[in-house]
Amino acid sequence: MDFDLEFWLVAATAVTGIIWLLYVVLAGKRSGDTEPVLVEYARSFFPVLLIVLLLRSFVAEPFRIPSGSMLPTLEIGDFILVNKFAYGLRLPVLHTKILNLGEPQRGDVMVFRYPENPKVDYIKRVIGIPGDVLEWSNKSLRVNGVELQHTDAGGYMALDQHNDKRDTARQVEDLLGVAHDILIIPNTPGRTGSIVVPAGHYFMMGDNRDMSNDSRFWGLVPEANIVGKATYVWMHLNMGGWLQIFTDWQGDKLIL
DSSP states (O other), X not given: OOOSHHHHHHHHHHHHHHHXXXXXXXXXXXXXXXXXXXXXXXXXXXXXXXXXXXXXHHXXXXXXXXXXXXTTTSOTTEEEEEESSTTOEEOTTTOOEEEOOOOOOTTOEEEEEOTTOTTXXXXXXXXXXXXXXXXXXXXXXXXXXXXXXXXXXXXXXEEOTTSOEEEEEEEEEEETTEEEEEEEOTTOOOOEEEEEOOTXXXXXXXXXXXXXXXXXXXXXXXXXXXXXEEEEEEEEOOOOGGGGGGOOTTOOEEBO
């Protein structure tokens, strides 16, 4: 169990609720009685904490993009909202699914806990769903025997987390009917591999194909690691190279 913000939010909600409940039940509080300071604080904070906990756990959670792995779809400094119920409701902290409301689909932009370090949240695009056969070689990608088509969309000056610029080529990829933009670095080698996606797992790739640490390197994302579906960007603020303080070489973290 990770003792992160979610854990402390659950703990604070539980403690304030219990203090307030015990006072009402055991002290026999009557109208006009003066509450102890501790109880007064618990009564004031409990409903606020409960509302925040419910919204954050079951409705939406904010994240900030600190790297360029999802360019050009998501830029460094984008603040996004993640739909927490699109793929089912999960208990906070335990992350156990209690209600199934849907499954990830090809083309979805999804937030998940990094399989090699669940304390870190990653964001990538769903490329392969259970049962898919994937093959990738350099710049080409095949899904279930179909090579994905790419249409040139011109150049793109990508800005990384150090505020350094890099010339890339922008293309529109047809992911079996789902069109989305990707970036590649021309005349550079890519990885080669193939995989059959087993049940309960997903193959993820960044849209910035040559600058993304994704399933081509560390494998599949289990269903239990899903956080939610990225929905929309609600604000953009790029504060420059200092953001590297919060990121490692992988460049794929999201931070609250």
